[in-house]
Amino acid sequence: MFRNKKRQQQASKNKDPKTIGDVLDHLGKSRDFVHFQHGNTHFSCWISYFRTLIDIDYVHRDVFPFLYSDSIRNMADIKDQLPLEKLIQTKDIHEIQSKLLEGYIIIQKDERSPECLIVPSVKIQGRQIEKSEVETSIIGPKETFVESIDTNINLIRKRIPVPQLTLKEIRVGKLSRTQVGIIYIDGIASEENVNTVLQRIQSLEVASLIDATMLALMITDNNWTIFPQFTDTERPDRVSGAVYEGKIAVLVDGSPNALILPSTIVEFFAAFDDYFLPWNISSAYRLLRLFAVALSALSSSLYVALLTYHYQLLPKDLLGSLISSRSSVPFDPVMEVLILEVMIELLREAGARLPTKVGQTIGIVGGIVIGTATVQAGLSSNILLIIIAMSALAAFITPNYRMATTIRFIRFPFIISAQMFGLLGIGMCFTYFVTHLIRLTSLGRPYIEPIFPFRASDLKDAFIRLPFQLQNSRPMFLRPGDPARMNTTRTSQEKGKKSPDIDE
Amino acid sequence: MALNKINETHQLGPMSSFFLIQVTQIGIGFFSFQQPLSRFSAQDAWVACLIGGLSSLGVMWLILRLLENEHKYGRADLFSIHTRIFGKWIGGVLNLATIIFFMLYAAIYLRSYIEILQVWIFPQLSILVFTALFCLLIAYIVLGGMRTIGGIFLLSFVYMIPLYAETVFAVPGAHFSNLLPLFDHGPKSLLLSVFYSIHIYLGSEMILFYYPFIKHPEQAKKWCYFALLDTLFIYLMIMILGTAYFSQGEMKLTIWPTVTFWKSITFPLFEHVDMINIVYMIWILLPSMALSAWIVSRGIKLTFPVIRQKYALIFVLAVFIVVAEIVYNGELVATANALFSKLGFCFNYIYIPLLLLCQWIVKKVKGEPA
Structure with missing residues (x-):
């Protein structure tokens, strides 16, 4: 056991790069790593990137012309003149390395100088948004999630155009550093639930994370059960509905599924088409x-x-x-x-x-x-x-x-x-x-909730679905920050109207 | 003491006292209670059933009184009442007696169900295998804590509704003239019947143990009484139906009248509703058994604080298995049941008023708590 630990420590010591030179040497072993000096009469710099990760057209069109222009005299000029919003200047080797691996361009003054400028140029390549195939819908929306988290967030955000929609980002996986997005409406989702989700995901000790359903199994309450505890769905409309209800959605980069937490067992038997x-x-x-x-x-x-x-x-x-x-x-x-x-x-x-x-x-x-x-x-x-x-x-x-x-x-x-x-x-x-x-x-909430603990108000949308005007409160199961779905005084006013008699 | 305050995440809502009491009251007696009741008062047995049920309301009042008084002193359950009033040693002995009483009571209860299974469905059912498997189930429930037990009670209540409802199909076979002449029995024979009716209402006293686990106990009070009335209603209906269904001659020879009149009900794919209902009644047995196992193991933990409840539970379940094996034939089951219904009567109608009296005396002597 101890030897194992020692070995691990040694291994990590060997791998840990100390200087920027180490990073570049190490990455240079890959054939798709490009590292070259650009120089003209009054300015020279070193540029490095993975040609398979960056959007090469974009770089040639929008980044290099500025670098080659005469007005660039030093690194500060680049920062001022490149028309991009997210330029980072850093000496942090780990950040440089991870950014390189995500598809950013690194610009240095000298080959070994620790000061680097990081230029975003990520190529997003993935399939188009397609029709749902797993959870098919006959009359509802047919868009589905794709493997890119940004597109998926876009699909959700355009359905929930409110400023309270919050996106938290966590990196999971010691090696993979997979991007995990946690989406909820601040003020509606229970803070306790949000904290539980954040805490569970942050405390994960895994090497890699490939898919959202894998994450669901990792953060589940009970490892021995055969019942899924979190709903997974490929439909953005379903996710948005759940987020409006006060649930939390979790997206994983590279996964066409979103998780909805927490869930009760009856939700697994409800199709979104029911609505x-x-x-x-x-x-x-x-x-x-x-x-x-x-x-x-x-x-x-x-x-x-x-x-x-x-x-x-x-x-x-x-x-x-x-x-x-x-x-x-x-x-x-x-x-x-x-x-x-x-x-x-x-x-x-x-x-x-x-x-x-x-x-x-x-x-x-x-x-x-x-x-x-x-x-x-x-x-x-x-x-x-x-x-x-x-x-x-x-x-x-x-x-x-x-x-x-x-x-x-x-x-x-x-x-x-x-x-x-x-x-x-x-x-x-x-x-x-x-x-x-x-x-x-x-997520610490009872799994068969409307049945036990028995809550009559949550039975409105469980085994049967009552009309929408009766569903004026969010499920008690979620302990929402704002339990009322609609203005209750106004709904009761409308109810107060007398129903007309025959032929009136 | 950490035990005094029950964490809210382990507590049950006030309404669950309804399910807990109603389901513990309805037990194996449901199959057979018509026969001993009508032994003394024939067609007037339903009056005895009614009186017995109403008296259970009085007992519940005493119990709630006892618990509410105790609430000021800390944890309100029977084990703490014993140790507070009678001191560590005598209280400990009383606790031990209570533990043994409930342990054996539950074991006999389980054995009675096996007896019915053996007579009606599986004559060769191995007691050992069945009790062992059943105890595993109980262990799984009890390990989940009081909330899981509460869930089982609620579901049991829900599952039993169709069983009571389908009894309506036996009504066409009933002859309501069997109930006549009304009130034909003297007070002595009626009281004897009332005494025999007490055991079907036993079970409500278990609130003495799980009372601290109920949130807002003052709101739970009304649910306790509703539960008793509900049980009373169900037993009364079954009693009247039983009397109307069988002549008094038949009644004398029928050990399980309820099961027998279920036999007259048939549905297309379920020709023998009685068999399905007997299996279905596992859901009557299960909650009470789980609660008893929980009470007894908790009692052991409170009386001997070194023992953790988990390990006490293993011991309790082992005792269940052993007792079920020892009681090897139907006669012994009947004797044990008769004995325990008498003991239960003493516990509810003699011991609890006495305890209330002791509590009052102690209060007078030592004064109110600060």
């Missing part, structure tokens, strides 16, 4: 989704329990067809279920990993051909095939992908406990999961 439909229809769809979750988690285990222990529960007429369909199957119900479940999991995983075009074919081949063949070969019964297919379908009704995988996963403990104790086993497994959910927190 674009009349409240009664969207409430019905939310209930349908909950039913789908229950169906998906429980149907195969109920099959095992009923057929293994409690056949009394089945109607007599159904029993006949069940027996005839199972008569050619040589396995126990549980084996039959596990075979089919694993098969479906294989199909799902193959569909996700294979290239798009092959994936579709596999889906059709797997779904239809293998399904029918399994029944004909006597590996499983027809009825089970229907149940399993339905439950697989139901699992993907969940709008959030991470929650959908969780829902797909929790059926396995249920199947095993159903085999052990029948309905009682299902009951106990259910109890275990419920206890787990009660104990979970998201």
Whole structure:
């Protein structure tokens, strides 16, 4: 242990550059590092940059012409005359090194002089804003986040044009120094929540950070849970809605996902499209989704329990067809279920990993051909095939992908406990999961909030969504700085109007 | 002392006292209480049920009185009351007795549920395996602290609503003329029935232990009484339905009348609602068991401060498993239940008034707290 520590110290000592010369020598080993002297009659300087990181057109067009002009006599002149807003003059070696690696240009008087001028010239290259593919929307906005944090912030900021919208920046990752942006509306978001998020992200000890979902796993309240504790979304409209509500959004450079914190479990089953439909229809769809979750988690285990222990529960007429369909199957119900479940999991995983075009074919081949063949070969019964297919379908009704995988996963403990104790086993497994959910927190806030602790006012936008005019307060769950969404005196005045009688 | 002040993050809202009391009161007795009640007062058993329930309101008044008086002296729970009034040694012995009483009570409660499971669903259910798994569940709940237990209580209340509601489907099979003639029994037989009805209302006294964990206890008071009335209402309905459903001859032979009339309810995919309901009743068992385990382990921690609650919990659960194994047949379960319902009666109707009296005497002797 101690030796390890010593070794680490030595390693960091070796790597730590001491002078600007060390930095340039070290970087000079890369082929894309450009380091040259520019000189004319009355002024000369050294310029260094990574040609793969900087916007070369921009530099040639807007930076170099000024450097080569006659009016430049010394370093101070450059600072005065370059028409750029963010010129930094520094001797800090670490800053110079990190800026070089981000795509800035360094200008020095002499090759070894510690005084450097840092000129921004970052090339932003990434894909265009595209239509949402993961969280599709039929009538809502279709923009999605891209991999560049600046574009993503722009997408949010243009939806929230208020001065209180605050952006905090933290660098995460010992090596990667990834830019992480924390966005919230000052005065609406709970200060306690903001501080928790900042503190959790600042105290991270990691080497690198690639994606926002990785960050979500790193700052989660409970490392052992299979339930996602923070919503991840690729839709700026959803993020803006949440920020208006008093939540905090976290963006990571290089990630097309934003995190929304804190979250309750019901939010994972709410699609943002629910807000674009009349409240009664969207409430019905939310209930349908909950039913789908229950169906998906429980149907195969109920099959095992009923057929293994409690056949009394089945109607007599159904029993006949069940027996005839199972008569050619040589396995126990549980084996039959596990075979089919694993098969479906294989199909799902193959569909996700294979290239798009092959994936579709596999889906059709797997779904239809293998399904029918399994029944004909006597590996499983027809009825089970229907149940399993339905439950697989139901699992993907969940709008959030991470929650959908969780829902797909929790059926396995249920199947095993159903085999052990029948309905009682299902009951106990259910109890275990419920206890787990009660104990979970998201950013220190209870995870199944509108249910426990029971808050009737937050139920307005949970299992059902009531009309917008009734949703006049922000969720109590978030402990918002300003709980009222609208001017309550005015809304009550409008309510005070008498409803007209017939034909008035 | 750090224990005196319960951190607000571990406390429950005032309304949760409703769920805590209502759910602890409804227990395994729910399956079977009609039979012992109608043994003495036949069709008038519902009157006994009503009187028993109303008397539980009186007990609750005494308990709240006791706790409110104690509030001035620091932590208001039974363990602290014992040590404050009777001193370290006698108080300690009383605490120990309380701990043992509640521990065995909970263990017998668990065993009674297993008995029902064995009779109705799994005749060969291994007591050891089931209790072990169940105790793991309880450990997981109790380790989450009082808030998790509160959550389980709330969910239990919500989950039980459909169970009570679906009992409506048994109404077509009821003959309400069975309730006639009304008031046909003398006070003596009625009082005997009332005595037997007391045990179904037991459980509300557990507020003696978790009272410090309720925020704004003065607001919680009304919820306590509402909870008692709600329980009273549910038991009364089931009692009347049971009397109307069975003739008195049948009633004598039916050990679990509630389960039996559930048998007449069928739904398309659930031909045997009784079986589903018995499994469903795990949610009646679970909160009370978790609360008992929490109370007992906390009692051990308060009485012997060296032992941490986590480790006490392991011991408590081990005792549950052992006791459930020792009580090996249905007769023993019935005997133990009868014994503990008598003890529970003594605890609620004799010991608590006595304790209130002692508290009053101590106050007179030592004077008001500063």
